[in-house]
Amino acid sequence: MNQKLLMAIYFYPRGGSSQVVRYLYQRLEKKWSSALYSGSLGNKGLLTNAETFYRPLNVKSLDYTTAHTAWQKGTNPFDTENPMQASLEDRINVPDTLMARLSPEQLAKQIQSWRHLFSKELLEPALAHLHHLTPMHNAVYELWKKTKIITHLHGTELKMIEYIRSNPKLPFGDWWIEKMIENANMSNLIITVSPHDRDLALELLSVPKHKVITIPNGVDIEIFKPTTLPDKVKMSYWKHWLVTDPQGWKPNHNPGTIRYTENDLKEFYNDDGSCAPILLFVGRFTTFKRINVLLDAYSIFKSHSKQNAPLIIWGGFPGEWEGEHPYEFARKRSIDGVFFSGWRGHDDLPLGLTSSNIFVAPSVREPFGQTYLEAMACALPVIATSTGGPASFINTEPGKKTGWLVNPDDPYSLANALQEAVEDQNLRETAGQNARDYIERMYSWDNIAEQFTSTYQYVLSHK
Template identity: 35%
Template sequence: MFFPRGGSAHVARALATEMPAHGWDVTLVTGSLAGGHGDAHAFYKDLDVRPVDFGAGDAPMHPSYEDRSGAADGVFAAIDDAGFERHVAAWSRAFVAADADECDVLHLHHLTPLHEAAARVAPGVPVVTHLHGTELLMLEEIADGAPWPHAEAWARRMRRWAQRSERLVVLSPGQVDRAVALLGVTPEQCVLSPNGFDPERFDELEVDRTAHWRHHLVASPRGWAPGEDEGSISYSEAEIAPLARGPVAISVSRFTAVKRIGLLVRAWARAQNEDRLPADASLVLLGGYPGEWEGEHPADAIVASGARNVFLAGWHGHDELPAFLSAADVNVLASVREQFGSVLVEGMACGLPPIAINRFGPADIVTDGATGWLVGPDDEAALAGALVEALGDPVERRRRGRRAWRDAHERFSWPALAEDLAGVFDEVADVADGRVAERAPVA
């Protein structure tokens, strides 16, 4: 349902690419915004994709699991019954057009109205549901009394869809207990399958750092601040000089409140003010699509904190990420509610030790003291301390980076993960075939 930009779209693309090697032909039914960064034909190039064009009115714009003021994608739990039916009707048409009733398995990402559409259009086809975690966050807010007008109706629907699923794919061990408690499913329904990386794309690259940062921050900048045009923040040759000679920390994320970019900037300024960071250390903030941010914008946090050597590089496509990671030394993710943390895995695959928060997905990805650093949520002092350790000790940084690279390639490579998930599809399809055979009349 989600148009290409978020993490689940990258997962769908990776699996659709890998599954044919394990005997599964894949058709992708997905939301799209034609002609731009959300164009499904471009994002899923060379795959069998059937776009549902939001701009053309094929379906209403998809909702979100986050309640963000002024956003085009309002929170699911605020949509009434009539709005729900409009979504179901639109995706039912898309499933009919894609011959969903002739498939062996429907692999549905997130708990959305696609489940209701599948039940109406292809009731005999087994469903495997991929929980990316954000749906669990919304359910937790509903359980805590969030005041959305249709919260309970959506919670009931999502529990029903989950319970009907043959399998629920979860990204980390910690999600199993949460899924059982929130959705009323059994642990046996849950299959652990973390997100991965493409080993042909993500690896340590030889990058001319001076040329790389000069191009992206001086010659063709994309950094931006609220109220200004995309690309409005540019830097001089003198300003970016530290990026060529000193250690570089990079943070790759959206500018949403849970990502805690402002906290990271303040932790950086704190370490600088205490004279604990190397003088030529730099922090690059990669991400933040123009016009999309919540709360304090990073540019404002930089000014307010007095942080030095912090650079806004703007939003870049996923294909550009390996070069950015290879031009850095440490990967930082300050997010307090990260359900997995694919960018941590991708950074590790490029030899970068991560600094992350000891909660949810990152706690399962990063081994503190071995492959990276873990700190408590919203702990500015601890985050500053980890930055100092990582950037001030090149020997320890390289040691953890080597272990991170090895760990990523052993645990998170998409070809191996896809093979395991293909086995789940095989099992689910075989069970469904057995049920059909049991129901078939005996001659």
């Protein structure tokens, strides 16, 4: 039997789905004859470069660098030989415009570029595991007639359909929804990352119920694990990330334009000189992440608590933000104690988590929540809202608290959770240990990869 597996992601490495591809493929390539494909941007050494990001995995990439350079020079990045990737999010002043703004002619060019790349495969794959719903689907459908398609939804494609429906003036919006529904229904199986997204996929994509299953993302529990750091070591990391090598960025400025001094780090200490509890947010500056709600809640918390507890905003891909930039939001409201560490490589994240005490991310309808799981694996209690993916894995076992679920878009509810987590050390440490125990049992990548192997075998055995 042909057991060739093709796994592909349309986007250059940037978001959580790229991390999922990397961790999952590492485990599956040991059991399958496989090929990995990805979009790529920039030269080797940059984290957006596919070869660099996926190293040591062998990856074949569609290079968007020429298209990106065309955009920088003021020409259309979708007219190049390898056109720029489109986005599932609608942002301004970026080269990767919203996918639903592409015309049928521009979509055809996208399909052709991926078809050309895939055509270099010597054998038709038995399975194509395609992440998101993108022009790659059309390329596979056109190129191979016997290949079975598994579509892996990460949630952002569903959010784009909702966005299109709420913005009827998008010139190609309805047409794009039709295309996405067609691609979903031509798939042999659709994988969602949470029960919330499973229900949403059934509603938005008009697919039969038996074709949609849920397999959550996993965590590498050998990389993300509890580590007790002495205060001096912990602060040496924060000094590096905030003072020595700052990567925070102001709107329309380069990384490193938000800088701190050692004196600014006094917020990290209690009166006795020990380290204060550290709050950590990790993510992109997108609307549904609700960073401004977090900043409002933090301001309320600061007005009610005498306990120092710096808030680190870790992330924000350079040049990308929706709504008011969080740095400007905090600056205009004089919210002290907030630190912007900028976008950092995923290899730094385990250290960032173990150098913190509480993970907080008040996203509304978060599709899954990979970084929540990684924080829990590091024995951090998590604060989230009672919506989306996190509600499926936080506080799910009676008597074993792993964090706090607060009302969405409610800064006062969030501020109360912040205060309880910061001021009750025993409670947060117990919740953190419960979180680690839960992740070890339920979400290790080795266990999750076995679910994918079983799924592949099921799809191959059914006509």
